[in-house]
Amino acid sequence: MSGISAEQVAHLAQLARIDLSPEEILSLTTELDQIVDSVAKVTAVATPDVPATSHPIPLQNVFRPDVVGETLTLEQALQNAPAHDGSRFKVSAILGEEQ
Template sequence: MPSLSRDEVAHVAMLARIQLSDAELDKLAGQLEQIVGFVGQVNDIAADDIPPMSHPLPLTNVTRPDEVRPSLTQQEALSGAPASDLGRFEVPRILDED
């Protein structure tokens, strides 16, 4: 298994916008290499006859029937809004469209 270099760890830290000292980079390189090794061990153990799962326990999604119930009208929902336009909430733009 290839080892993780200090430069690779520094690159990942830069992508995550995390500033790390030289000592932290050296320490994390070893720790991340161990994590990658553990994931490799799990992949080696995984049997083909066991289906992939998202959770180790059987879970059932609890949902309710989709049925129409009384709710606010559009005017009632917009009555407390500081600004509305064309029947919708008006909010300040935070992203420029390019």
């Protein structure tokens, strides 16, 4: 056991301005203690001879080549727009009065 105490959890909750009930403090104390113990176990087996990995299986680039294809002309892109100024879509302001 790592020794996370209820007082430590209550202190952290106070620092984070989180109002916890005594039952929540007790529950979080147990959960945090388990998390710290799990991290300690992983740290114990993560020795220098174990290579760091970001994924459990090797991955290769699965993307297709970046090739330019057909694109819409400006007129085609704007033809069904409810409102435009000839070169851009016109949309209503989303920030209200903050302009």
